[in-house]
Amino acid sequence: MNTNEVIVSIQNVSKAFGKQEVLNDISLNVYKGEIFGLLGPSGAGKTTLVKMLTGLDLPNRGENHLFQEKMPSLKLIEKIGYMAQSDALYGELTAKENLEFFGALFGLNGKALQSRISKVMDVVELSDHLNKTVHHYSGGMKRRLSLATALLHEPELLILDEPTVGIDPVLRMSIWRAFYELNEKGVSIIVTTHVMGEAEKCHRLAMLRDGRLIAVGTPEQLKADTDSSSIEEAFLAYGGVKA
Numbered sequence: 001m002n003t004n005e006v007i008v009s010i011q012n013v014s015k016a017f018g019k020q021e022v023l024n025d026i027s028l029n030v031y032k033g034e035i036f037g038l039l040g041p042s043g044a045g046k047t048t049l050v051k052m053l054t055g056l057d058l059p060n061r062g063e064n065h066l067f068q069e070k071m072p073s074l075k076l077i078e079k080i081g082y083m084a085q086s087d088a089l090y091g092e093l094t095a096k097e098n099l100e101f102f103g104a105l106f107g108l109n110g111k112a113l114q115s116r117i118s119k120v121m122d123v124v125e126l127s128d129h130l131n132k133t134v135h136h137y138s139g140g141m142k143r144r145l146s147l148a149t150a151l152l153h154e155p156e157l158l159i160l161d162e163p164t165v166g167i168d169p170v171l172r173m174s175i176w177r178a179f180y181e182l183n184e185k186g187v188s189i190i191v192t193t194h195v196m197g198e199a200e201k202c203h204r205l206a207m208l209r210d211g212r213l214i215a216v217g218t219p220e221q222l223k224a225d226t227d228s229s230s231i232e233e234a235f236l237a238y239g240g241v242k243a
């Protein structure tokens, strides 16, 4: 369901921590309706880039625009769902209590909040564990609950930082099914990964290495342009190191 409407515009963005340049002149558009992947090995700069897209960090040079609004912008908070790399959940609370807390932050309450909670728990297949203390959740369940918190306020754009890291292949497939279902309902998704198989599931991909953009395109284009039979081969052909 790709469209021509640009919802994320990354314009000549660079970022350094001290003397270490972590992102170098990145320019990139993401269109409404896309599942867009940021692929690169550990340390490539994926998290740094998505943090800037959510407004949690600022570039040293360049600008990020989301929905035609320069980031950071408080106005956009309701349009974005962000799932960070590490789960930001309260272990001593139940899943329901966690979701009530995060829902309240977005101004949800009463029946509307309870209805959203049951909907998002259904999406992540955790409905049977609503009243379980998060402390007793497995790592994979926590990832899925984090996704549920990102979905609560029905964001138009989901930004997911390695959402399936540490999750077994069966669960990974069920999470990707959830992404496709959300996408079919009009949600655009930006997802970071270093897993080649996941990159293949995205509509378009940006390949990052050492803070530089080395290629952008559909998985099919990237493979065809490098005469590769896999995304991994294409990544190496573009000058990436093994992710």
Ligand SMILES: Nc1ncnc2c1ncn2[C@@H]1O[C@H](COP(=O)(O)OP(=O)(O)OP(=O)(O)O)[C@@H](O)[C@H]1O
Pocket: 017, 022, 040, 041, 042, 043, 044, 045, 046, 047, 048, 049, 085, 194
């Ligand atoms: N707050 C910070 N202070 C100093 N250096 C940082 C900071 N955040 C990130 N870095 C450095 O920036 C580089 C890129 O990190 P980043 O987390 O963006 O990479 P990544 O592609 O997301 O990697 P991973 O897949 O391991 O999460 C790394 O060398 C990291 O050490």
